[in-house]
Amino acid sequence: xxxxxxxxxxxxxxxxxxxxxxxxxxxxxxxxxxxxxxxxxxxxxxxxxxxxxxxxxxxxxxxxxxxxxxxxxxxxxxxxxxxxxxxxxxxxxxxxxxxxxxxxxxxxxxxxxxxxxxxxxx
Amino acid sequence: xxxxxxxxxxxxxxxxxxxxxxxxxxxxxxxxxxxxxxxxxxxxxxxxxxxxxxxxxxxxxxxxxxxxxxxxxxxxxxxxxxxxxxxxxxxxxxxxxxxxxxxxxxx
Numbered sequence: 001x002x003x004x005x006x007x008x009x010x011x012x013x014x015x016x017x018x019x020x021x022x023x024x025x026x027x028x029x030x031x032x033x034x035x036x037x038x039x040x041x042x043x044x045x046x047x048x049x050x051x052x053x054x055x056x057x058x059x060x061x062x063x064x065x066x067x068x069x070x071x072x073x074x075x076x077x078x079x080x081x082x083x084x085x086x087x088x089x090x091x092x093x094x095x096x097x098x099x100x101x102x103x104x105x106x107x108x109x110x111x112x113x114x115x116x117x118x119x120x121x122x
Numbered sequence: 123x124x125x126x127x128x129x130x131x132x133x134x135x136x137x138x139x140x141x142x143x144x145x146x147x148x149x150x151x152x153x154x155x156x157x158x159x160x161x162x163x164x165x166x167x168x169x170x171x172x173x174x175x176x177x178x179x180x181x182x183x184x185x186x187x188x189x190x191x192x193x194x195x196x197x198x199x200x201x202x203x204x205x206x207x208x209x210x211x212x213x214x215x216x217x218x219x220x221x222x223x224x225x226x227x228x229x
Contacts, residue, residue, distance in 0.1 A: 047158075047166065047209055047220040062217040063123075096165055107213030108156045110177065112165035 002027040004097050004113035012091075012120050018084040022097030022113055023077075030055035030075040037100035037109060038071060038082045040093040043117075048093075052100050053080055087120045094118075124148050124212050128221035134229040139200045143224045145193045145210035154214040157186055157195045160223075161206045169208075170195065197226070 008020035022036070029036060038050040051061040053071045061069050065084070073080040084091060094117045098109040125148035135141050145155065153173040158166035168177045170186035173193055183198045197204055205228050210221040 046222045047211075049218040049220070060216055064217070098165075101213075106171075107154060107218070108168055108171045108211070109158075109166070110168040112167075115165050 035100040126221040151214035
């Protein structure tokens with residue numbers, strides 16, 4: 001059964017870059033047409049889609065974050081990563097990685113990683 | 123961006139009740155609508171995709187309907203584990219967007 005797990009620093013200083021990695025196990029990132037996504041959730045608030053990447057590196061980003069976001073994939077390590085630059089307190093959130101479907105006929109998030117809370121504070 | 127509006131924001135119900143949650147899109151999303159359940163401290167879980175298709179392993183008391191701009195999630199015969207928060211998500215066009223959530227509480 002496909003499993004996703006986020007990892008990375010839990011505390012980031014304002015103006016610095018938030019970096020997270022999602023490790024995929026029990027399945028290969030590059031053996032399917034699926035996209036791999038990042039979604040975040042500020043404490044006590046709703047869900048916000050950040051962006052998607054496929055194994056070839058094709059990306060889609062939320063325009064609200066596009067100027068600060070970079071999502072990359074490393075098929076040799078079966079993982080994908082999120083970099084969010086120039087962070088502020090507003091970027092404090094639980095960050096989830098998820099499989100996002102093939103975009104053609106499957107556009108849902110399933111499964112999800114357990115999520116990791118990243119706090120932006122000096 | 124397509125705005126997704128859920129109503130109500132919260133609903134009180136009893137075990138065994140039937141609950142209906144509504145999700146309205148700011149423009150036509152066809153059948154590109156999913157529903158998720160999220161328990162406190164946990165990741166969302168996919169319940170319904172394509173507006174009305176039940177995800178494998180999800181109990182049949184959950185059902186979805188609608189198309190275009192108006193959608194509903196119905197939970198029949200509420201069980202104790204169903205008292206939590208539910209989100210809709212549109213997947214018609216980027217950026218994918220979610221509703222603000224509906225919390226189902228015990229009366």
